[in-house]
Amino acid sequence: MKRVYVSHSNRNDRENCFNEVSRICxxxxxxHENIMPISPLHMFSFLDDTKEEERxxxxxxxxxxxxDCDEIWVFGNWENSEECIKEVNMGxxxxxxxxxxxxxx
Numbered sequence: 001m002k003r004v005y006v007s008h009s010n011r012n013d014r015e016n017c018f019n020e021v022s023r024i025c026x027x028x029x030x031x032h033e034n035i036m037p038i039s040p041l042h043m044f045s046f047l048d049d050t051k052e053e054e055r056x057x058x059x060x061x062x063x064x065x066x067x068d069c070d071e072i073w074v075f076g077n078w079e080n081s082e083e084c085i086k087e088v089n090m091g092x093x094x095x096x097x098x099x100x101x102x103x104x105x
Contacts, residue, residue, distance in 0.1 A: 001036050002070045003035075003038055003069040003071075004070065004071050004073050005038050006028070006039050006041075006073055007074045008041060008076050008084075009081035009084045020075075021041045024037070024075060025039050038069055040058075040061070043061075066094060070097070071098070072096050073099045073101060074088060
C-alpha cells in the first residue's frame with residue numbers, strides 16, 4: 001500500500017483546514033484502493049501551533065514523517081506557506097514523488 005503524505009497550506013483557519021484535510025483524506029481513501037493518506041495535521045494536533053516550541057516540534061515530526069511516505073500530495077496555496085515549502089523541499093531532497101493539486105480533491 002502506497003503511503004501518501006497530505007500537505008495543506010491553509011493553517012490560518014485551523015478548524016476549516018482541519019475539516020478540509022479530513023475531507024481530502026476521506027476522498028483519497030475512498031477513491032484509491034491502494035493509497036493510505038497520512039495527515040500530519042491530524043497526527044500532531046495535540047501540539048499547540050500558537051506556541052513556537054511546539055510548532056517547531058510539529059514541523060520536525062512532519063519532516064521526519066516524509067521519509068516514511070512514498071509520495072507527497074500538496075493541496076492549497078502552498079507557495080505562501082513557509083511550512084509547506086519546507087515539506088516540499090524535504091520531499092525533493094528525499095527524491096519523493098510530489099503531486100500538486102490546484103483544486104479541491
